[in-house]
Structure formats: C-alpha cells, structure tokens
Amino acid sequence: xxxxxxxxxxxxxxxxxxxxxxxxxxxxxxxxxxxxxxxxxxxxxxxxxxxxxxxxxxxxxxxxxxxxxxxxxxxxxxxxxxxxxxxxxxxxxxxxxxxxxxxxxxxxxxxxxxxxxxxxxxxxxxxxxxxxxxxxxxxxxxxxxxxxxxxxxxxxxxxxxxxxxxxxxxxxxxxxxxxxxxxxxxxxxxxxxxxxxxxxxxxxxxxxxxxxxxxxxxxxxxxxxxxxxxxxxxxxxxxxxxxxxxxxxxxxxxxxxxxxxxxxxxxxxxxxxxxxxxxxxxxxxxxxxxxxxxxxxxxxxxxxxxxxxxxxxxxxxxx
Numbered sequence: 617x618x619x620x621x622x623x624x625x626x627x628x629x630x631x632x633x634x635x636x637x638x639x640x641x642x643x644x645x646x647x648x649x650x651x652x653x654x655x656x657x658x659x660x661x662x663x664x665x666x667x668x669x670x671x672x673x674x675x676x677x678x679x680x681x682x683x684x685x686x687x688x689x690x691x692x693x694x695x696x697x698x699x700x701x702x703x704x705x706x707x708x709x710x711x712x713x714x715x716x717x718x719x720x721x722x723x724x725x726x727x728x729x730x731x732x733x734x735x736x737x738x739x740x741x742x743x744x745x746x747x748x749x750x751x752x753x754x755x756x757x758x759x760x761x762x763x764x765x766x767x768x769x770x771x772x773x774x775x776x777x778x779x780x781x782x783x784x785x786x787x788x789x790x791x792x793x794x795x796x797x798x799x800x801x802x803x804x805x806x807x808x809x810x811x812x813x814x815x816x817x818x819x820x821x822x823x824x825x826x827x828x829x830x831x832x833x834x835x836x837x838x839x840x841x842x843x844x845x846x847x848x849x850x851x852x853x854x855x856x857x858x859x860x861x862x863x864x865x866x867x868x869x870x871x872x873x874x875x876x877x878x879x880x881x882x883x884x885x886x887x888x889x890x891x892x893x894x895x896x897x898x899x900x901x902x903x904x905x906x907x908x909x910x911x912x913x914x915x916x917x918x919x920x921x922x923x924x925x926x927x928x929x930x931x932x933x934x935x
Contacts, residue, residue: 636837
C-alpha cells in the first residue's frame with residue numbers, strides 16, 4: 617500500500633484516479649482548489665478512511681508542502697482544461713500549469729518525495745507533425761496553444777528536477793479523454809448545449825476534425841500500468857489508442873443517446889474548431905504496448921460508452 621498525493625483530485629480524471637487507487641488499497645490525498653474540480657465527484661470516497669481531501673491552491677507554497685509531507689508518490693493532474701479560456705487569459709496556463717508544476721516539484725524536493733506521474737498532452741506535438749501516427753521521440757515540438765506550451769514547459773521542469781535532485785518521472789501524453797464526470801471536450805460541450813437548447817446542435821468547425829479517444833477508466837489504468845512497469849529516470853509515453861473519431865461522429869452519437877436524432881446539426885465551418893485547436897491527431901501507442909498494455913476499448917467504443925455516461929449524468933436516462 618502506498619500513500620499517494622493527487623493534484624487536481626476533484627477533477628474529471630483526478631476523481632477517477634482516486635477511485636482506482638482506493639480500490640487497489642492505497643491511501644489517497646486529493647488536493648484541489650475547486651476552480652475546475654467538483655466536490656461531488658469525490659462524494660463516493662468521503663467515508664473511506666484511506667481517503668482525504670484538501671481544498672487548497674497549488675500556489676500556496678506552505679500549505680502544499682505541509683499537506684504533501686509523508687507522500688512519496690505524486691500524481692500531478694491539476695491544469696487548465698479549457699484551452700479556449702487559456703487563449704483569452706494568456707497568463708492562465710502559465711500560473712495554474714507551469715508555475716503550479718514548479719511548486720509541486722519544489723514541495724516534493726523539500727519533502728523528499730521522489731516520484732511523480734504527470735498528465736501531459738498530445739498538444740505538445742503541435743499542428744500536423746510530419747510523422748503520423750506520432751511517436752514519443754518526435755521533434756522538434758512546436759505546440760500551437762498556450763495549454764500545449766505549458767505542458768511542454770512542465771515536461772522540461774520534470775526532466776531538470778529529476779536530473780538535479782534524484783527524482784523519477786512518468787510523463788503521459790494523453791489522447792482525448794472521455795467518460796463519467798467529464799467537464800470539457802466535444803461530447804461534454806454537445807451535451808450541455810442540448811441541455812440548454814435541444815432544438816439544434818452547434819458544432820465548431822466542419823465536423824471532420826478527428827482525434828483518438830480514450831475512456832477515463834482506461835486512462836487511469838494505463839497510467840498505473842506505466843508507473844509500475846517502467847523504471848527509467850524519465851519515462852515518457854503516449855497514452856492513446858489506434859485510429860481516431862471525428863467530431864461529426866461524436867455529435868451524432870450524443871444526439872442518438874439523448875433521443876434527439878432528428879435535431880439538426882449546424883457546423884460553423886473551417887478545418888479547426890478554434891485557434892489553437894489541432895484538427896487531426898494520431899498517436900503511436902506502441903511504446904506502452906511493448907510493456908504489455910493496451911486500452912480495453914477502441915476510440916469508437918470509448919466515445920460510445922463515454923457519451924452514454926455523460927448523457928445519463930447531465931441529461932438523464934432516455935428511460
């Protein structure tokens with residue numbers, strides 16, 4: 617049994633990770649300022665004696681260092697999940713992404729915590745890399761969003777801290793994650809738009825944007841597998857599946873699950889949804905597969921299950 621510290625623990629992926637770790641018998645501290653996370657996502661664990669929740673900010677150095685004391689392993693998932701907001705507030709990803717990651721690493725150094733698992737992103741690869749599907753060794757890396765830039769900067773900080781202070785890091789470059797308690801992404805956005813107005817569905821772009829989707833349960837299982845099977849100083853993996861799912865397919869799936877198949881879809885046009893969006897992503901997942909792990913669901917299967925969960929959660933069951 618390990619004592620594990622989870623930043624962003626009340627968020628979409630963080631709350632799923634807390635449940636996964638508790639079920640495996642570990643002691644878990646979730647740390648979250650609830651800017652994007654939700655306390656109710658952690659409600660199933662509040663009576664578990666091996667679980668504790670700390671509502672605090674990662675930029676509060678003293679509080680972070682105190683609460684982290686006694687933990688040897690940190691899962692660092694806290695970040696700005698709203699890429700569009702990061703483009704409007706240009707300091708946001710710097711503060712709650714890059715600077716917060718430095719504070720986490722410094723608290724680890726001062727507490728003697730030697731291992732960190734970091735949630736990075738395929739956004740670090742930028743727009744249209746020359747190698748597709750894209751492997752972890754591809755470069756140079758030129759992200760096109762401040763979110764992607766922050767994730768890349770964080771990876772650099774992890775590498776430097778590991779070299780200088782004898783730490784070990786596991787970096788996972790996520791595909792798009794989908795599932796219960798989702799708080800962002802195409803499927804979530806479509807669900808919330810239909811909740812507000814079920815008479816039409818507006819979709820940014822032309823609907824041909826396509827990315828690999830990973831169910832949140834496969835995401836947390838993949839991180840744990842990578843952590844337990846890779847033992848280099850810096851371990852970097854794409855966490856993804858083969859292939860991709862289009863935005864059009866996601867929109868149609870949401871309408872079908874919501875019982876609104878006759879609702880018209882209105883596309884705004886253009887190859888990307890917004891400036892900073894990477895319209896086409898394909899990731900090479902063979903590095904993690906060589907260690908023995910593959911997702912249980914394809915991209916399409918993950919979307920169908922994730923949409924079913926989101927529609928049930930936010931719109932209610934069709935009955």
